[in-house]
Amino acid sequence: MTWWGIVIAAGLGTFLIRYLPLLSGTRLARGEGWLSRFLGALGLAAIAALIVLSMSDLWWQAPHWRGGVRLVLGAAAVLLMQRVTPNVGLATLVGAGVYGVTGWALAD
């Protein structure tokens, strides 16, 4: 298999992993049973799992109390902004800004 062959196969495989269940999902989504509740909870569960994954990646980049303080303050800023305004983009950018500024403020 050539280099481009691997890339095309990886792209096609990834696409099919996303596409085929989406087609069958429209049928599953009409149900009211266990599977429907399972799928309904999957989004929130994925968001929670992604938070843990991305935050722990950041923590392990610099496992120190300063890193912990930055994560806590950044997260608090996001949640506070989200409470003040329902704008996800603004809350995200303010949280990232607080994380960056805290890094500067706590630097040696």
Added chain:
Amino acid sequence: MTLEPALSSPWRAAGRGLRESLSLVAGYAPIAFSFGVIAVQSGLTPWQAVGISLLVFAGASQFVMVAMMAAGSGELTVLSAVLMMNLRHLFYGPALATRLMVLPRRLAPWLAFGLTDEVFATAMAKGASRPLEPAWCVGLASGAYLAWVGGTALGAGLGAGWANDGGYVAQALDFVLPALFLALLAQAWRRARWPVVAAAAGVTLVGMVWWPGHVAMLVGMLAGALVGSRRPRAQGSPEATP
């Protein structure tokens, strides 16, 4: 799926989705830039780096793909590693379909192509409060895709001599994706759903002790959804209480 409220013009809905992808764009661009830099430093040409982002569009698995190719791994090993990492996306389509008003066949391939972790999380958070228009989802995914491909091109083209200086702006950008997920959680939060969040987060955290991150995430996600699939105890439960 319900037909209420009525579908707006697809182009208008796609435009709204594109506008609402701005937080995703802010999160994707620096990561895609890093991917472009790393791909070129691993010996790929800028065109090859952009080609991977154009055709695969699956963040973490692209980094693994480039690393394995640079290490001289066999073609089938690389391919199976990429597909194994992306297996968690199997569940995204059916879950998204539960929140869509309708799913026109002609939009389904575009919607599926853009169904990354972040697009899925953003759409599901939005879908917690109202049914989603498919064109809105396509607009959202298009913004993310453009940022991903554009960021890769910039990183591959300009980043050959670029080294991460660890500056505070770069560090702030590192926090964009965690911040986005937190904001999405806050948006989609329902008090009655706390066991879903606790199970998913707890199992992912513990799972990372034994497994790679993408496996721990898959197991945590399924654990949270399993908890959420339990039958509600009574009618009029506090499900809708924010």
